Amino acid sequence: MDFAYQLFITKQYASITPQAISVWCRKQGHETFYATYYGRGRPHRLLPTDLDVVFISCYTQVSHLAYALAKLYRRAGVRTVIGGPHAKAFPVDCLRFFDLVVRECDPELVADILSGQFDPGTVISAGRPFDDVPTVEERMPEIRASAFFWGRKPLLLSAVPMLASMGCPYRCDFCIDWNSTYRPLPADRLEADLRYLARHLPNRLIVFHDPNFAVKFDQVFETLEAQPPGERPPYIIESSLTVLRGDRPRRLKETNCAMVAPGVESWTDYSNKAGVGRTGGTAKVERVAAHFAQLAENVPYLQANFMFGLDTDQGDEPVELTKRFMDLAPFAYPTINIPVPFGGTPLHDELTATGRILATMPFNFYYAPYLVTTIKHYDPITYYGKLIELYTHAASPAMLRRRLRTTSNRVIGYVHRARTAGFRSDIASFRRILGMLRSDPQFLAFHEGRTATLPEFYRRVNERMLGRYAELLTPTDRTPDLSPAEPPPHRLGKTGQR
Structure with missing residues (x-):
């Protein structure tokens, strides 16, 4: 049942912006590889290992998998870039694992990323979300x-x-x-x-x-x-x-x-x-x-x-x-x-x-x-x-x-x-x-905000979610940095602020 749901439903969740970035890169003359992960197989095998730049987009629920993949690509000397809902919501946390964090993008910003215009450790953004959606x-x-x-x-x-x-x-x-x-x-x-x-x-x-x-x-x-x-x-x-x-x-x-x-x-x-x-x-x-x-x-x-x-x-x-x-x-x-x-x-x-x-x-x-x-x-x-x-x-x-x-x-x-x-x-x-809330005082204390110690239950589930990638993320890596982000620098396009 789980396999069928992932194949027929989750597989269809692919969003448009990563597809747009792939199109923009292809139009600029780059050799482009695009893949989606919907819960089956090993995501690090979906793309070649000898990339120059990898763009990853994800939502918050699967961000730890994206972080683990970023570590693998960085070890291979690949420049890592993250965008999408999670990057927009938690850019400071993303900077712990990615070279660049993108809040909003457009073709000009992607071109600047590919030409190495930004230093690693930077949150960047176009002036506004793109309007030119590829057909x-x-x-x-x-x-x-x-x-x-x-x-x-x-x-x-x-x-x-x-x-x-x-x-x-x-x-x-x-x-x-x-x-x-x-x-x-x-x-x-x-x-x-x-x-x-x-x-x-x-x-x-x-x-x-x-x-x-x-x-x-x-x-x-x-x-x-x-x-x-x-x-x-x-x-x-x-x-x-x-x-x-x-x-x-x-x-x-x-x-x-x-x-x-x-x-x-x-x-x-x-x-x-x-x-x-x-x-x-x-x-x-x-x-x-x-x-x-x-x-x-x-x-x-x-x-x-x-x-x-x-x-x-x-x-x-x-x-x-x-x-x-x-x-x-x-x-x-x-x-x-x-x-x-x-x-x-x-x-x-x-x-x-x-x-x-x-x-x-x-x-x-x-x-x-x-x-x-x-x-x-x-x-x-x-x-x-x-x-x-x-x-x-x-x-x-x-x-x-x-x-x-x-x-x-x-x-x-x-x-x-x-x-x-x-x-x-x-x-x-x-x-x-609910059963753990009623039977485990520490579990209840955590959910009432009286202790910050993560219950063992969540640690075990977190390990199971990450599977073979769990060894790539330390307990510190898995603890969110919820610090607010400074406004990212905007790039200027041909018609003004983008």
Whole structure:
């Protein structure tokens, strides 16, 4: 089961920026090698050993693997560069292992890196994120390598990553895009990509990586609707409910939208994203569920994204309201996220200022089912108990039966069953942690912030996660440096500050 998930799902997580960097390097005349790691095999064998420069991108959960690889490449005399979500969030920690840390990049910055313009031990950045996204045609070598079977044939769920915009207009304090500027990308580029896919990869699934898709709704959908009905590929988006109002769900259907994953986040906050004004509590649940019902009439698969454990959450109400939403909208599969304090966000700054980050917790645990902060209104035992309550309701046999009755699509039925099995596995993980909180005073003291000594349980799990690479990282290497970064130097482009 784990192998199948990694092959068919994790393999499709490859992001666009590393592909863009590969294209830019190739255009500059360099011999370029590109590979993705999705949990199978030995990542250090995916690229040649005699490289001049290696660019690595990763998210925080797998940063220790990236650090181990950086040590191997440095030993071989390779210049090491890290970018991506983890580098943006924790650049100071990355500098312990990489020669250069990139916060934002563009073709000019990459050219300067390749020509040796920066000294090792530097955090660098373009003036803003790049707008010139290489086309699907230009990225096809990278797409084949990341999404196809052995780089040749598409898998059943092989997807093409695309962007129609950059940035997000919302200011959610937990999100790494909280201070980004929303910018729609040129419509002619999107149109060219859709034409290319219709000719060369017809009906291949598109996954739009936009933080918030189609904020400029009419501009984007006029391009999608301009494609002949028989040539409109299925696509997946993340968007806010406030964008998907009025007759827009119908336009999703007409353009072959296969899945939408709106962020509800909380029943007491972030209501601007849900399009309900200042409405909260039960009234917000009713209105959001009705909106999801309208979407369900037009989109085959829906996901509702929640956060539980925010500072606005307290008592039984958040749990009961989320369970009420599940009952009203069983066709919308919920994801219930534990708040993670990614660096550079207001949430991280607030929790740092109040001493609520478990500072010795390795980055491997910056994801569910693990808790890396103290929760304002719940002690650890109560918090995990309520997580179990939420997940048990979502994964109950009765709820699964209700979900299956909402669709006649066999594939979606399989997805509901698979995700329910995943939730039940998560419940087992939550119960294991809850059991240690109840039985091990030192484990509880760590999660209450009364001791910084890392429990043996996390040390063992960390070793298992790293596997053969564990010997490359000392205990000090695995302890995060959460120091704030100084603003990196920006490079000037031809049209001003980049």
